[in-house]
Structure formats: C-alpha cells, structure tokens
Amino acid sequence: MTAVTLTVNGTERSLDVEPRTLLVHALRDDLGLTGTNVGCDSSSCGACTVLVDGQSAKSCTMFAVQADGADITTIEGVADADGTLHPMQQAFHEHHALQCGYCTPGMVMASISLVEEYPGLDENGVRHGLEGNLCRCTGYQNIVDAVLAAAGSGGD
Amino acid sequence: MIPAAFDYEVAESADHAISLLGEHGDDAKLLAGGHSLIPMMRYRLATPSVLVDVGRLDDLRYIRTGNGSVSIGALTRHSELEHSAALAEACPMLASVAALVGDPAVRHRGTLGGTIAHADPASDLPAAVLALGGTIVAQGPGGSREIAATDFFTGYFESVLADDEMITEVRVPAGSGGWNYQKFNRRAQDWAIVGVAVAGGGSGVSLVNMGSTPIRASGVEAALAGGASAADAAAVAADGLEPPDDLNADAEYRSHLARVLTERALNAAGVA
Numbered sequence: 001m002t003a004v005t006l007t008v009n010g011t012e013r014s015l016d017v018e019p020r021t022l023l024v025h026a027l028r029d030d031l032g033l034t035g036t037n038v039g040c041d042s043s044s045c046g047a048c049t050v051l052v053d054g055q056s057a058k059s060c061t062m063f064a065v066q067a068d069g070a071d072i073t074t075i076e077g078v079a080d081a082d083g084t085l086h087p088m089q090q091a092f093h094e095h096h097a098l099q100c101g102y103c104t105p106g107m108v109m110a111s112i113s114l115v116e117e118y119p120g121l122d123e124n125g126v127r128h129g130l131e132g133n134l135c136r137c138t139g140y141q142n143i144v145d146a147v148l149a150a151a152g153s154g155g156d
Numbered sequence: 157m158i159p160a161a162f163d164y165e166v167a168e169s170a171d172h173a174i175s176l177l178g179e180h181g182d183d184a185k186l187l188a189g190g191h192s193l194i195p196m197m198r199y200r201l202a203t204p205s206v207l208v209d210v211g212r213l214d215d216l217r218y219i220r221t222g223n224g225s226v227s228i229g230a231l232t233r234h235s236e237l238e239h240s241a242a243l244a245e246a247c248p249m250l251a252s253v254a255a256l257v258g259d260p261a262v263r264h265r266g267t268l269g270g271t272i273a274h275a276d277p278a279s280d281l282p283a284a285v286l287a288l289g290g291t292i293v294a295q296g297p298g299g300s301r302e303i304a305a306t307d308f309f310t311g312y313f314e315s316v317l318a319d320d321e322m323i324t325e326v327r328v329p330a331g332s333g334g335w336n337y338q339k340f341n342r343r344a345q346d347w348a349i350v351g352v353a354v355a356g357g358g359s360g361v362s363l364v365n366m367g368s369t370p371i372r373a374s375g376v377e378a379a380l381a382g383g384a385s386a387a388d389a390a391a392v393a394a395d396g397l398e399p400p401d402d403l404n405a406d407a408e409y410r411s412h413l414a415r416v417l418t419e420r421a422l423n424a425a426g427v428a
Contacts, residue, residue: 002164019164019207020197041157043195044345049261055235056261061194065164066187066211114260117235131344132259 004068008033009077017064023057024048026064027074035075035105039134046133049106049113050074056113058132075105078112088112088150097146099137107133107143115151123148159197163206170295170324173210177320178297180206186322187211188231188270191262216269216324221246224330230269230323234281238263249332249355253284256337259345269323272308275315278347278365280339282309285326286370287335287353287360293325300324309369333357336424338417339364342404349404350413354421358389361422366399366414376418386427390419 001016008031015030027033027050036059039047043061050059051073078086085093088111098104107130114129115121121129126147127140135143165180167173177184185204187193188211196202210216216229219240226246228237237243237254244251257263257271257280271281272292282305285292290305297320308315317323333356339348351364352373358380361373375396379389394411401407 018161020159020161022158022194042198043191043262046259046261052264055264057264058261061191062265063164063187063190063194066190066209110261113264117239117260128344129260132261 002065004064006064006067006069007071009073015064019063019065021064022060023050023052023062023064023067023072024059026067027059027072033074033076037102037105039102039106044132044134045103045106046110046130047103047106049109049133051109051113054113054116056110073109075108078108086112088115088147091146091150092143095142095146095149097139097142099135099139103133103135103137107135111143111147111150115147121148121151126151157198159194160200160203162204165206165208166212167208167210170210170213170216170322173208173213173322174295174297174320176206176208177322180208182319184208184319186270186273188267188273189233189265190270191258191266192270192274192276210322211267219243221330226250226328226330228268228326228328230267230272230325232268234258234263234266234268234271235260237268246330247288247328247332249288249335249337249353250281250284250328253280253337253353256280256339262345268326272326273315273317273323275309275311275313275369276347277309277312277367277369277371279370280337280348280351280364283351283353283362283364283370284337284355285328286372287355287362288328288332289355289360290326290328292323293327294321295324296321302327306372312368314369333359334426336421338421338424340413340417350399350410350417352393352414352417352421354418354425354427357425358386358422358427361393361418363393363397363414363418366394366397366410371397373418376422380422380427386419386422389427390415390422393418 037047039045184206216231218229394414399410
C-alpha cells in the first residue's frame with residue numbers, strides 16, 4: 001500500500017491505496033464520493049471527469065498515486081456550502097441539460113474546465129470541447145445550450 | 157478492467173528514472189501522463205511489474221525557441237503545446253496538431269514524450285514530428301543521444317529506445333513552412349482512420365495509421381522534389397504500403413484515403 005494525500009473539494013484527505021487503484025475508485029470507494037460515475041471504464045465517455053489542479057481529467061485513467069499532493073474537485077465540491085448551485089449547475093438546471101443524469105456530473109465538470117480554458121466559446125467550440133463526454137440519451141442540444149449560457153455566449 | 161498489481165516508484169529526476177529502469181529491467185515501464193499506458197494496463201495488454209512515475213519531473217516541461225529550432229521537454233502536455241503562444245509562432249503545425257489529440261481532458265494529461273515513446277502508428281503527434289524532420293533526445297545510463305525521427309519508429313508500438321532509456325526532449329525546426337494536417341475519423345475524439353501531415357511546403361510528408369509505424373511518405377516527397385503536381389504526387393501516397401484492415405476501414409479504403417487526404421493536405425499547404 002502507498003500513502004497518498006489529496007485535497008478533495010478543499011479538504012485534505014489521507015489514504016492508503018494499492019498503486020493500481022484508479023483515482024475514480026479512491027474517490028468513490030475510499031472517500032465515499034459517489035457523484036463521480038464510472039461509465040465506459042476505458043477513458044472514452046467522460047462520466048468520471050473531475051478537476052485535477054483545476055483542469056478536467058478522466059479519473060478512470062489516472063492512478064490515485066499520481067494525484068498525490070494534487071487538488072481534486074468533484075461534483076460534490078462545486079456548489080456553495082449553503083447549497084447555491086455553481087453557475088454551470090444552475091445553467092444545466094435551467095436548460096434541462098440532462099435526461100437520465102448519468103453523464104451529468106462528468107458533463108458539468110468537463111464544462112467548468114472547458115469554459116475556463118477556451119474563453120469566447122461558440123456552439124461549435126462547445127460541441128468539439130465536449131467530445132470526450134458521451135450522453136447515451138443523446139441529450140446534447142440542451143447541454144450545449146446550458147454551457148453556452150454559462151459561458152455567457154448566448155444560448156436560450 | 158482493473159490493472160494487474162505493480163510496484164510504484166516516483167522518479168526525482170531523469171537520472172533517477174533511468175537508474176530505476178536499470179534496476180528493474182524490462183519489467184519496468186515509465187509512466188508519464190498515462191493516457192496510452194493506463195488503458196493498455198486496464199485491458200491487461202500491458203502488465204509491467206514496476207511503474208516509474210516521471211510525471212512529476214517539471215523541469216522536463218518547457219518549450220524553448222531560438223537558433224532556428226524549438227526544443228520541447230518530454231513531459232510537456234498536449235494542452236501546453238496547444239496553448240503556447242511561443243509554439244504557435246515558432247512551429248504552428250505542432251501546436252495545431254496537439255489541439256486535435258483526443259479531447260481536452262486527454263490533452264491535460266498526455267505528454268509529447270509519452271506519445272512518441274508509445275509509438276502508436278495511429279497517433280497524431282508522432283507523424284507531425286516526423287513530417288517536420290524532428291529529433292528525439294533520449295537519455296540512458298551512458299548519457300544522451302539524438303535520434304532523427306525518421307530513424308526512431310521501428311514497428312507497431314516499437315522504437316529504437318532501449319529499456320533503460322527515456323525521452324527527455326523533442327526538437328523540431330522552427331517555422332513549419334507551408335503545412336497542413338488532415339485527420340479523417342468518423343467518431344469525435346477517435347484516432348485517425350488515416351491522417352496526413354505536410355510540412356515545409358511538401359518537403360516533409362507523413363502518414364498516420366497506414367502501417368505499423370508513423371510513415372514518412374518518401375515517394376510523395378520525391379515526386380514533389382522532381383516537379384510533380386500535388387495531384388500526381390498524392391497518387392503515389394499509398395504505393396508499397398500495407399495499411400491495416402480493421403472495423404473502421406479495410407486496406408484498400410485506407411489507401412484511397414491516403415491519396416485523397418495527401419492531395420488535400422498538399423493543396424492546403426500551398427502546393428498546387
């Protein structure tokens with residue numbers, strides 16, 4: 001076992017993991033943060049997207065030991081303590097940007113990173129930027145609208 | 157889908173990584189961004205008994221320009237290539253191709269040295285470095301050596317790197333010349349079914365996923381040097397090659413794509 005210390009949603013957490021433990025399993029099984037989903041299990045679908053040091057990453061394609069010392073943000077950590085939603089969550093809510101909801105945590109985390117990384121996104125930019133996140137309900141239209149609204153680039 | 161167990165070592169420096177590789181032999185693998193290696197480990201196509209994590213070697217994350225060349229540290233991430241103003245100025249082709257790799261989350265983790273060492277014939281950046289006439293700098297127990305990209309790739313996921321060597325830097329000439337990159341795929345985020353990189357107004361042409369390695373299209377380059385038009389040069393793009401057959405495309409269709417995409421890339425690079 002290897003000792004790792006992660007700052008998860010602002011709180012320092014220490015845990016002992018096997019080196020082969022994937023970050024998503026450390027988050028879900030060791031820390032009980034089950035908002036991050038496992039989808040394809042092969043780095044294609046993006047359901048497990050979290051922020052590592054502020055940037056989107058697929059937590060199924062990273063060992064927990066690689067994240068030792070890193071700052072991790074999961075879907076549980078984006079709303080304010082008083083329950084006020086993150087602007088991206090609020091936009092998803094207002095635009096009904098989900099159907100079954102399985103991809104939603106990953107979509108929200110990828111979208112937060114996307115609008116930060118690419119200022120002035122247009123619709124095409126959002127669609128390309130989210131190509132690593134699959135919605136099996138095919139509910140992309142409202143997701144794109146939500147991200148555009150949160151990015152301040154229109155969308156209705 | 158859980159990788160086989162392995163021992164984990166964190167390298168404190170390139171020298172340390174090389175000494176760990178020497179200590180553990182050919183059962184050890186370097187771990188950089190992990191976006192090629194970890195999926196292979198999850199499928200148990202790779203079962204290294206030791207991983208040497210070089211992902212924390214921040215001194216190998218840099219983009220330096222000058223003296224007609226661009227030197228890029230091996231641990232530089234794709235997203236850093238994509239967003240580097242210095243690289244966009246000095247070698248716009250490499251910055252643009254980096255932006256086409258995978259998706260943003262993949263580009264946040266994947267590294268230039270990692271994708272070159274992985275030597276996947278379907279990857280974008282190895283072919284770009286090949287077309288640009290790049291050089292790979294590899295460090296081993298006896299010091300560093302420079303390897304021309306044209307001599308680097310030897311087979312499917314194989315290169316001239318020794319078991320105890322690691323890539324520390326990738327160099328490309330400054331100025332991409334007339335350049336273009338064509339990536340043909342059917343699914344967003346996927347590898348190229350076929351890709352074509354053109355640099356230097358056609359003096360460097362390379363092909364993605366047309367064989368067991370990234371391939372320098374020397375026939376196309378020779379035809380252009382001999383005065384052939386883009387259309388005539390592109391017509392020989394697949395000559396003598398044995399592209400793979402898979403679910404995405406059979407060999408004949410890949411050969412067709414190589415010819416069509418080569419002509420498009422040459423035209424877009426300003427070659428008539």
